[in-house]
Amino acid sequence: MLATILHGAGDVRYEPVADPQILKPTDAIIKLAATCICGSDLWPYRGLQPTSGPAAMGHEYCGVLVEVGADVRTVRPGQFVVGSFCISDNTCPHCRFGFPSSCEQREFMSGAQAPFARVPLADGTLVPLAEMPPDDLIPSLLAASDVLGTGWYAAYAANVRPGATVAVVGDGAVGLMGVLAAKQMGAERIIIMSRHKARQDLALDYGATDIVSERAEAGVARIKELTRGIGVDGVLECVGTQESMRQAIQCARPGAMIGYVGVPHGVELDGQSLFFSQTGMLGGPAPVRRFLPRLIELVLQRKINPGKVFDQELPIADVAEGYRSMDARRAIKTLLRV
């Protein structure tokens, strides 16, 4: 088959590869209903993250199982499944503690920007649907696999409660999903930092109540002003730079939690500052598997529409154009038709 391979910075190709196969009896092979490009794919694409040779890209997926290994018990061929970008057994102590993204057998999914993909630990990783979903819900189910689950975790880690005032730092797809999640968790006021019209509009659609287009100190000052000098009850930090983390910390009120889901690149935190600002922090790769059953239910009931975050759709053969669009911020998130 053909699949998406990153050969180096800026060099992504849709090219022939071996068909995925069952390698372990706990594996499954999925025929993707659709796939997509993640903001985190841009780190290696931009050469900002070292790669060791050609890499099979793609970790967001949903679709129909075509084959399962001999030990797979809870899913079977023909079922429509959604899985997390973190492969997990769902039985180890870390999974049971609610953190499947730190599963003792954790792997990160790869090779999903393709028509077929191998999913390890199928029993633990995949959530089957009772029946085939309608086509128009495919983008939303695909979003649950990572971007929605990650935004959801940001809101969870930021301890968003009914009535809360929260800030979202980052207007990428994860930040926008964070807005959706905070709204679902009952936040009354959702402030997003954004200076892009299309992203602002989508944020408002997802439930944002305030847009802050100022950056850095001015952005923090604006959020302080919007909260009568108090700061926000929780922050969803969806970028991962020193600057975005500084903003998150500075606009948080004492006792607020910062849920940070952008992989930190060069972020250093000063213990004494955090102590005296009484800023709480919880981050990490999102334990999406924990949230998946709930997220799938919300999608199937049409209570949320995370699929709207895809503002570009391309045939997978044009995947390189998708990377270019997202890199240039011409697209928020690109869905690839397989």
Add this chain to the structure above:
Amino acid sequence: MLATILHGAGDVRYEPVADPQILKPTDAIIKLAATCICGSDLWPYRGLQPTSGPAAMGHEYCGVLVEVGADVRTVRPGQFVVGSFCISDNTCPHCRFGFPSSCEQREFMSGAQAPFARVPLADGTLVPLAEMPPDDLIPSLLAASDVLGTGWYAAYAANVRPGATVAVVGDGAVGLMGVLAAKQMGAERIIIMSRHKARQDLALDYGATDIVSERAEAGVARIKELTRGIGVDGVLECVGTQESMRQAIQCARPGAMIGYVGVPHGVELDGQSLFFSQTGMLGGPAPVRRFLPRLIELVLQRKINPGKVFDQELPIADVAEGYRSMDARRAIKTLLRV
């Protein structure tokens, strides 16, 4: 009157000062039932924290009010009161959010190592008792003012739940109170890092189930071994050094919270490491005022006995000997009779 003044590193004196007076209409004057020396007093005593001239020491207190300012409404002369080391109005947004230790009008108490002291913002800061407490409960009520409240906050911030396995880093008075608090919050297994017999015994008395006497990497390895490689559900970090914070982080399981209450001195945290270890953090000056009514109730009902943490009692005139004892770790915590 005479009071405790720190003149410089190692130089603490009990010497004549002006009697405390009502300076603002929201002040009160308290006649202390007892006072004590805090581990944090040792930072300036050891010259590890800059001081600007002679400092009136002491921030832990309970006793009878002798005078209140014209605007004080909720407490009156003759009442026995306990207050927090953080002065707070108990009405500002930060107080209402549960963080009176970041009150908009916050001050840190001082001058309590004396027979009388001025307490600012008396209405917000002080909790009155319905009647005079029995003498034998004075040490426990005094402990509520800071050391117990701080250990309690460490357990709260570490998200201690019934059945939890927790680690306590630091066997000082705060760490020991952390053991007591974790036990009260239902922790099933409480591991304390300690290599001092007297402190180990008191920890066991307060509910610790395991003692780890190894330090650094060996201590972490031992805790991992005790938890079958999983790590603990929450950590109470009660020291504040880079080394103690490293231990706390390394023995935490993914998703665990670290409640850190030792003022961090030179602690730097790497964002990416915390991200991938999925370690949550919440610290700061303890919002003791929030917990005080509950703590006082537990003491009056004799359900807890935090006063046992005082293993040295001296007349306040011998305060310098108290500092020497605590500095040399001959005493866990010194109560001063006034």
